[in-house]
Amino acid sequence: MTQGKVKGIIANLVTVAVDGPVSQNEIAYISVGANATKLMAEVIKVTGENVYVQVFESTRGLKVGDNVEFTGHMLEVTLGPGLLSRNYDGLQNDLDKLTGVFLQRGEYNFPLDKEKLWKFEPIAKVGDKVEAAAWLGEVDENHQPHKIMVPFVMEGTYTVKSIVAAGEYKIEDTIAVITDEEGNDHNITMVQKWPVKKAILAYKSKPRPFKLLETGVRTIDTANPICEGGTGFIPGPFGTGKTVLQHAISKQAEADIVIIAACGERANEVVETFTEFPELDDPHTGRKLMERTIIIANTSNMPVASREASVYTSMTIAEYYRSMGLRVLLMADSTSRWAQALREMSNRMEELPGQDAFPMDLSAIIGAFYARAGYVYLNNGKIGSVTFLGTVSPAGGNLKEPVTEGTKKVARCFYALEQARADHKRYPAVNPIDSYSKYIEYPEFAEYISGLIDDKWIGQVNEMKTYLQRGKEIQEQINILGDDGVPVDYHEEFWKSEVIDFVILQQDAFDKIDAVCPLERQRYMLDLVMGICHSDYNFDNFLDVIDYFKRIINLCKQMNYSEFHSEDFENYQKKLNELLAEKQIKA
């Protein structure tokens, strides 16, 4: 392997003189200090004989002349059964296996359990023709069918020569032998490695996403739905509830696997996930949420370079589970911190900067990353998906900044968190007018949703948005002209939009019942609210309008807080019907 010597150091950018070939993004280890602690680093630039590496740890004490060993491979993750429920850092070190209270640099570990026995069931038979990502067998990992596949790196077609019988095996046991076209045998175990910066492309095709990914959050599912295999992003100034919204989605979404990439955010937020997820139930299966979750924690005080790696590590693990025919949801909080990590590096390499000192190719990097999500038909005809939702933390809350703009070009759903809504405690503070979902315009989605709900649904949702838009315009007029300055009808129309806002858009993430709103219930409430909006009413003056609609909102909210179709729920419905009958003009 190629060796090198340290030539220069600026923070975590190290220049190395090498004695042989190196490749871009190759991993190297630098020995530092009296104990020759090995620090992991990645090649990010080569000019002449100077190789620039970014070190994933603190470079304190590093000296010119220190030894560097290159490994011949890029940054890789280890894939195999036992990833679920684990807490990893950005380089896939198992945080629970690290010994000290403090993270010691140069302490790396193997991310899986080599001793654990897994119950293996063969799927492939001797004589089967297989290729990369073909399913050879299956183990039960926290009730998920974890497929043992032909490693993704293997090219060409192979024949299964032998496969072990059902039974208990460790991850490094050979479970199958496959023969290539030249007649060479290859032993296959349950573990494989894959370089994180390369997308796993072992699938047949990637159609446009069309299947609703239910999140139980009304402002998403009803107003701006995201699809399985879709992409979305949530920008918002601090204090607008990004994290609460992300947590709600990761708890409730109808996914088989949830991967949370805590990328450069607060440690206490990750601790909240560590503390709560093992206790909380998955609303779809009743098992503990932690069983389907993997956390990649690279909090803001952990090394910046591995923050960049953490999003790729997360995405690669997501693609791995997608290849098993599972629905994976990947959440990254926050992609701005990742972009800032890129900026710090580009700055140290003295690259000519783009806007706000970010690297010029920022939007290309963001685009390439979002492109790895998707709904795919696997080679065996089965379906898998990686849905990706990223948060963006725009500097100064200004959405005209490079990360938001770069993301907006590629993400298909946009959930605009708004300071003003947050200030008024209208949570989730997603602005219904600025936000969008491109999927709602897809004919594939329309077809799917009319099968799932009915063919009036999309029309109704669009109508709801028109009411909101109109409500906003009227509110502005009322603010200028005063309550008396506009006709009573205007107040009526404005308050209809308020009903939509309070009953459909707002949702109490901390209330046990309201926090999760299944699709059936969302349909019921939308029908109910649109019914209220479609009616005409008799009012003498605007005070009556305000008072009346406040009572309607109160009853509808009580319904949101009650178990669906429970006695309480039906009672409130009855009271609401009586109230509506008071003022409604019969058509």
Next chain:
Amino acid sequence: MAKAFQKIFTEITAITKATCSLKAEGVGNDELATVNGKLAQVVKIMGDEVTLQVFQGTEGIPTNAEVVFLGKAPSLKVSDQLAGRFFNAYGDPIDGGPAVEGEEVEIGGPSVNPVRRKQPSELIATGIAGIDLNNTLVSGQKIPFFADPDQPYNQVMANVALRAQVDKIILGGMGLTNDDYLYFKNVFANAGVLDRIVSFVNTTENPAVERLLIPDMALAAAEYFAVQKHQKVLVLLTDMTLYADALAIVSNRMDQIPSKDSMPGSLYSDLAKIYEKAVQFPEEAGGGSITIIAVTTLSGGDITHAIPDNTGYITEGQLYLRRDSDIGKVIVDPFRSLSRLKQLVSGKKTREDHPQVMNAAVRLYADAANAKTKLENGFDLTDYDNRCLDFAKEYSNRILAIDVNINTTEMLDIAWELFATYFKPEEVNIKQALVDKYWKK
């Protein structure tokens, strides 16, 4: 004095306002050196050229200055002798006392493994109702005051420090005016609590770049008491804006490309490294904690500036002070202030009605603000509007003002008393069970 293993170099090749460069070998990154007796730190090595950041500035440094490398990163000697002492940015005593003896630890050390943290859950009472009632602080939290330079944030912080039930208070003063430094010193001395206070102070009379060491010094001391002595430690950092300004000066001298507001591109990570030292350790690790209360001064109240903006993304909430012209006092602004961790303690470690009372009072205060706008725009006020305005004035005076000093139960009782004085139960929108129990008849 140079020791045997220390190498001395005398050929400086470049000098800027904050850095100097020389040819030297065998030097480690982040290592300390002295340049003609002035402390400096290695910030860049390129082949045999080493760039040093000189903390006191490079005024008067000649090209033949004597450079001695010390073979270590900045460090602090930690022991119980730190208590009650005042130090400069290098950890040297400035109170005339003897040097501290103890284990020498590198400052700016590694981060806590997130899985070794515990979710914060202990209330820190300050007696200031605008904080305890509306924005309860929790041990292990990090929260700044966003304040204009003319606001009395240092006084509020000193009050918080003195009232908080903690074992140690560590003051990190960056660019403190001499007057403020003496203020802190007197307040702590008069309160008779000097023995639980450790101060690291850089005043405006000291060089600006020196203050880069202050937070790491203060937090190294805090980690000693929290990790080794299992104590509850409160760290006060004032003023973090001046710290960030010093970062900008250094990065500018090193020809780095500035990002937003002339701040270095690494500002977020630099600030996060400091604030994330706030931690609650689990019982197995001794149960100590580090809580950070900081000050970020704003320019004209602008929170979109890179310093408060990045801070807001890192810290767990922020506190705003505001002068309330109706009562002529400084209050803790209930609208913009936020403690993100308050729900971990309010109603759990405090009385059950706490969350609802807090929200109801703020909602009514917001109604009062709307009424005020109506009044200013010349619209007529309803009876409800007028009652809201009266409520707001008394609420401001008895709850929000920073001179309030009562316990949480008293705060809640006052709030119920105000509700009963000005409103009917249905106007307050609190769960019926609580109204039945606490409404003042």
